Amino acid sequence: MEKKIITISREFGSGGRTIGHQVAEALGIPFYDKELVDQVALESGFAPKFVEEHGEHSPTGSIFSYAFAHQGVHGIMNGLSTADFLWNIQCSVILQLAEQGPCVIVGRNADYILKDRPDVLHAFIHANKEFRAERIVRLYGESEKTPMARLNEKDKRRKVNYQHYTGRSWGQAHNYDICLDSSKIGIEACTDILVKLMKGE
């Protein structure tokens, strides 16, 4: 089962981004994460920071969605909320990237956006909360909120956003070809499994 593209959906702090990066390096193919945000920012006219934050908001998650929508930012939103406007651009950018050739795409509901391409492997990385809490403090530093509060907030946002735009439930095994618990299997072993699957080994 050789595949060209791999989408990696992940829980915050699970190491999905790191695994995606390692898979891209091992296969010698492009890795899209922040790069994808930058491309959406470029095409939408919004700042990357705004796109990054907003891409994980539920469509009703922020009153700014509607404030912007009413003002018709850039005059091209056609009555769409900011979230819907960004979603449309995100779909378009991901479909274009997939057309360009082999790559690793992390997050951004790419599993759903590329569900009809037979050359894509869809992976989901999850982990227990203790593992994720330790990682986010180590990688992103402390914040005012407790690590558990940060995890719960991110989980809730991704879940609502995913359900709204895909009509699927977040975290369901059926949405993916392979789901791995990085806290049990280990980040390096997850990378190895995905690289082998991509190579058809």
Added chain:
Amino acid sequence: MEKKIITISREFGSGGRTIGHQVAEALGIPFYDKELVDQVALESGFAPKFVEEHGEHSPTGSIFSYAFAHQGVHGIMNGLSTADFLWNIQCSVILQLAEQGPCVIVGRNADYILKDRPDVLHAFIHANKEFRAERIVRLYGESEKTPMARLNEKDKRRKVNYQHYTGRSWGQAHNYDICLDSSKIGIEACTDILVKLMKGE
């Protein structure tokens, strides 16, 4: 991450049983599927066929549950419904098997029953309905019902039974260390991945 025991939860027709059998052969360890049903039958006094059918019923799935309960079959059910009585024996049998040493256990909510043992790898095998429908007709033959109706009925039973006895949602990636779509990855490749994980390779 070397493990001693592997539980394989599976959708009907996904090939989970076949994968479990291959993993057991590759590792040279016992394989429990029908054997487990027989043991529960022996300890409960019910016929294996009855145990097999009933083990997948929801506790409210059959009026016979209560008919039997009121009659106090074998005089040891202590007011439990048949389903609850069998569940208790099933838990006890699975915990005993795990104590005896390395093994592969297919189905029977063993993932939940053994969730507190750190030496167990929990796998879930799922597949798309076309793949499963083709397999059940090929392996189990035609029946009065359409393959899709048979799949839907089994899926519903397992889901309700699992949710009732474990308090978890069926098919959630979080319940398992690894979930594989056998229709995408292939049955042989699923076996290879699980054997390597069990060996800690």
